[in-house]
Amino acid sequence: MRKLNKIILTGALSLTLLAVPTAVGASSYTVQQGESFHSIANEHGISLVNLQIANQRSGSQVIAGETIKIPDSVSREDRELMAKLVHAEAKGEPYEGKVAVATVILNQVDSNDFPDTVKSVIYQKVNGHYAFSPVKNGAINGGYTEEDMRAVNEAIAFRGQGNGSLYFYNPDKVSSDWVQSREATVKIGDHLFAK
Structure with a gap:
């Protein structure tokens, strides 16, 4: 059931965000005013390093309105x-x-x-x-x-x-x-x- 929900969610995201390619196991996120990679990582329960790697970035600054990838969290x-x-x-x-x-x-x-x-x-x-x-x-x-x-x-x-x-x-x-x-x-x- 989890995999079916994941497939449906990934398909829905792909159709909704045609301009942004969505990888399996990742979702897109639009940065809000005042957020940083650090705050976004905390909010989504993922490591800062994974978030930076997924977005090919090394710093912590992002721009409001920018679309970034949020990788799946792994415990x-x-x-x-x-x-x-x-x-x-x-x-x-x-x-x-x-x-x-x-x-x-x-x-x-x-x-x-x-x-x-x-x-x-x-x-x-x-x-x-x-x-x-x-x-x-x-x-x-x-x-x-x-x-x-x-x-x-x-x-x-x-x-x-x-x-x-x-x-x-x-x-x-x-x-x-x-x-x-x-x-x-x-x-x-x-x-x-x-x-």
Whole structure:
């Protein structure tokens, strides 16, 4: 039901705001007199960093009447869980690869073919096995770095604007015919991303 409401809301916003492209997972907002990025972030329950990233800005000033993007909020607990998975799955990979791993998690949440929460996506089982090996081997219980969290925040801020990757794997380590049959979207570091 949540996904259906999200699809209907996104469609309605797209039709209402034809001049402003709306990404899946983001909405448009018209800045009111006296507001700043900081006050808007607080009002919408999102981090200032995510709001700035979504709007490709670094400062806190906005102009009344300006239209900005408001990314979906993701709880601190879910962001930390994502950062732990990013750390375990993409340790030693380029920063872009970490963002792409976090994006896969969000794309799965947004897809009707996967569970609809961050936690349920990360802990999902496929044929009785965890979908992510760090969940199975316990590596997800380790920490994460500031860079891992920054990658998660960037993925959240640009949610829905990627190339639709739903999977990633290291082709040198995976021998599954099924995953290798998926349409490749991009290769970053040792990971191949696919949909």
